Amino acid sequence: MMFDFHMVVCVKIVPKPEEVRVDRESRRLDRANARSEINPPDMNALELALDLKDRTGGRISLLSMGPPFFEMYLRVGLAMGADHVYLLSDRAFGGADTLATTYVLAQSIRKIEDVDLVLCGEESSDGATGQVPAGLAEWLDLPQITLVNRVDLNLEDGLVRARRSLPGGHEIVTAPLPALLAVKTAANEPRFMDFRRRPWAMADGRVTIWDRKALAADPALCGSPGSPTAVSGLEQARVRERKRLFLQGEVDELAAQLAAILEANRS
């Protein structure tokens, strides 16, 4: 079992936040010129898997639902040490909320079959909220351990032992394999691409693309039809009116005025 230990890392491709511009007038997003990257928290999930692979052996597949252009960014993961990419691409997957996203990811994990450990990032940086891991675990009826920053396997007993980073401390939890882990953002320092793997990763590295039919996914559960939530409106955020008083003077005078303001408002 040890050498065939199969980890699937769920990876989303997101626009680089520093390249997304907000249009000052419309306050809408301009992603047109933004380059993308692997969702940074998913790099932590991948690094955790790579570290397990280094220590225990096994292999790593990357799994991502998104448009075909994701492929070039996913290959970076191959160059880091992953073995295979599964990209789930179909117009029918568009407009998915958490329920529909997790359904499609779950269908593909069922199709991959021999999965021992599923790893996710803590949340996707483009505005989502970390609800995919728990939802995915539910579709697959797997135990879930979230906010994980360290993992050990006990293959004899078929257990994963994970350390969770929680507000004010930590917890250690064990769960039977197969299981799903969501990795705490910044839990580790993701490695760089391995330059020796790079040519293989960019050209020959195996990328399997599955559409809805390949997954035998129920159209009623995919994309918009599979998504209970809908945006019903957009509103300008309320901004609280502030005084906007510019303090005047040299450094010492400015500091003194601040001290006075703080003194007056401390309690």
Place this chain on the structure above:
Amino acid sequence: MTMVHSRYGVEAARPEIWVYLEREPAGGLAAVSLELLSKARELADEAGWPAAGLLFGEAVEGLAEEAIAHGADRLMISQHPELATFRIESYAATAYAALMAFRPSIFLVGATPDGRDLAGRLAVRLRTGLNADCSDLRLDLERGVLISEVSGFGGGVLALIEMAHHRPQMATVRPGVFTVTPADPTRRGEVVPVDYQPGTESWRTTVVEHMIGERLDLTQTPILVAGGRGIDGQFAMLQELADLLGGDVGATRPPVDEGFIERERQIGQTGIVCRPKVAIACGISGAFHFLVGIQEAEIVIAINSDPNAPIFDSADYCVLADVHQIVPALTAILRAGARPGKQTLVAAGDPQVPAGREGKRRRGDDV
């Protein structure tokens, strides 16, 4: 067009608002649960619906009074040794059974580690929607539809999200977003037991170690000293100021991502929402994602060297200067305990050179 159906639908749902009640390690109800109860009470009053709390534990009926005083008309309670501490399998199973039995229209959960685990799992089990990390909740009274307000990826836009055809309407809200209305000890309510069926789960997680010390709670800090990219990682300088003021240090996302400070101190949309008396923004440009975290501050002071920094539009007191000069000068004045107004006598000469760059710290090695 066929679409996904929730386990119970609009017709079967009852006009009730439920709140999942989380417990503090010390025993009381978690602040976020009281915040949600207060909001649920407000919405329930508008609609003329009852509000209920859902509470699990071993012997927790003592908390009924607190829940009812904070707005619950009913406490749904499940007590069993298996429920003494949160385990996703037993809590999800019990919550699912209770929701299926009583079919509330709305179910609210705190966006805490346990709350997120539970809500994410339950939403799929119920085949319903989940609006996560909402910044406000409203009720469309005519349709009985919950409107969740979520801040979008881009700055300044709020998305209103609803689910018209699925029940329960689930939403999570982070601690600090809503305020707790004062307890009303004269309120009356009933306690309704909910079944726990042992051994229905197909797997079992085990907590083998649980070490939680004092929690950093920036949501309650009176004075927030927040640092951005402009402070070049010198959080020690801000900590000194915060200590003198009896406050805490927070940060924008970039210094957190760069490992200068723990993620627990990130302020903003994907961090903490706090409501201090005074927030001091040091070397922060004023991105909307950050501003939502200090929106409720009574007073905002901004120190920035760029006259066009957007933070100045959202500050009460604007200081156009180098933060590396202002903060040490301010700290020196406060340390000397100088009376305001006599400052020029105190802080003449060069401001102190700030301490060296704080070593890079990575999150993940807490405790």
